[in-house]
Structures are given as structure tokens and as C-alpha cells.
Amino acid sequence: MYITVQCSCTGQILTRLDSTQLVAGQVDKIIVAFGLTEEWSEMSIVARFCKDLQSEIYDIELSSDYEAEIPHEVMDSAGTFQMSLRGEKDDRVITSNAVSYTVIDTILGVRSTSTRSIST
Numbered sequence: 001m002y003i004t005v006q007c008s009c010t011g012q013i014l015t016r017l018d019s020t021q022l023v024a025g026q027v028d029k030i031i032v033a034f035g036l037t038e039e040w041s042e043m044s045i046v047a048r049f050c051k052d053l054q055s056e057i058y059d060i061e062l063s064s065d066y067e068a069e070i071p072h073e074v075m076d077s078a079g080t081f082q083m084s085l086r087g088e089k090d091d092r093v094i095t096s097n098a099v100s101y102t103v104i105d106t107i108l109g110v111r112s113t114s115t116r117s118i119s120t
Contacts, residue, residue, distance in 0.1 A: 002029060002030065002031045002069075003020065003029055003030050003031070004030075004031045004032075004033050004067075005018050005020045005022075005030065005031070005032050005033070005101075006018045006032075006033050006035070007032055007033070007034050007035070007083075007099065008034070008035040008036075009034060009035070009036050009037065009040065009085055009096050010037050011037060011039055012039075012094065012095060012096050012097065013096065013097060014083075014084060014085060014096035014097050014098070014099050015099070016099050016101075017035075021102070021104055022070075022075060022101055022102070022103045022104070023103065023104055023105075023106050024075055024076065024077050024078045024103050024104065024105055024106050024108065025075070025076065025106050025108050026072065026075055027072040028069065028072070030069065030070040030075070031067050031068065031069050031070070032047060032067065032068050032069075032070060032083065033065070033066065033067045034047075034062065034066040034067070034068075034085070035066070036066055039087075039094055040085075040087050040094065042089060043087035043088060043089045043092075043094065044061070044087065044088050044089065045061070045062045045066075045085060045086070045087040046059040046060060046061050046062065046068075046085070046086050046087075047059070047060050047062060047068040047083055047084075047085055048060075048083065048084050048085070048086055049070060049071055049073075049074045049081055049082070049083050050074065050081065050082055051074055051079065051080075051081050051082075052080075052082070053082070056073070058071040058073060058074065059086070070083075070101075074103075075103050077103070077108070078103050078104055078105035078106075079102075079103055080100050080101065080102050080103065081100070081101050081103065082098040082099070082100055082101075083098060083099055083100075083101065084096045084097060084098040084099070
């Protein structure tokens with residue numbers, strides 16, 4: 001089962017609609033669901049994700065339900081990442097502002113082979 005976060009985009013203004021906290025290390029787990037206004041209809045739309053403006057950009061095509069899975073690469077470690085939208089049709093391009101998500105820390109690393117438990 002996926003965790004779904006919500007955004008809406010009115011014209012070019014993208015807004016987060018939830019305050020869900022995201023935890024580092026999740027893979028194939030978080031979906032963003034978008035509510036879009038008519039400017040975006042019939043366009044090929046991607047959600048763009050990056051850790052910061054100088055890092056690699058991950059473009060994820062929106063499904064027919066206007067949803068996109070957050071790529072694990074932007075959630076591999078604690079910190080923040082940015083997301084925006086880009087739509088294209090013929091020679092027309094529309095973009096949105098970027099919104100930020102905070103990723104909180106977890107215990108990452110190689111799993112131990114120890115199976116000790118605490119006894120009382």
C-alpha cells in the first residue's frame with residue numbers, strides 16, 4: 001500500500017495540501033496526487049524532483065489519474081527535496097513553482113545478522 005500526499009496546481013501555482021512527514025529510505029512507497037486546473041488538460045505532464053537546484057532532476061510522468069511516484073533517490077537520506085510540474089503539448093510549455101518536502105532521518109545501513117533480543 002502506498003502513502004499518498006496531495007498537491008493542487010491552479011495555473012502555475014503549485015501548493016501542498018497536506019503535512020505528511022516523509023521518512024528517509026523508502027522505495028516505491030510515496031505517491032503525489034495532483035489536482036490540476038484546465039490549463040494542464042491534454043498536456044503531457046511530468047513531476048520534476050531534485051534534492052537541490054544543482055543536483056540531478058528526476059522527471060516522472062503523471063498517470064491518467066494525475067499521480068506520480070516520488071523517486072527514492074530524493075528520499076535516500078534526510079534533508080529536503082523540491083518538486084515542480086512541467087507540461088508540454090505541441091510547442092506549448094507550462095511550468096509550476098517548486099514546493100519543498102522535508103525527509104526525516106531513520107536508521108540506515110547494512111542489516112546486522114544478529115538476532116539477539118532483550119530478556120527480562
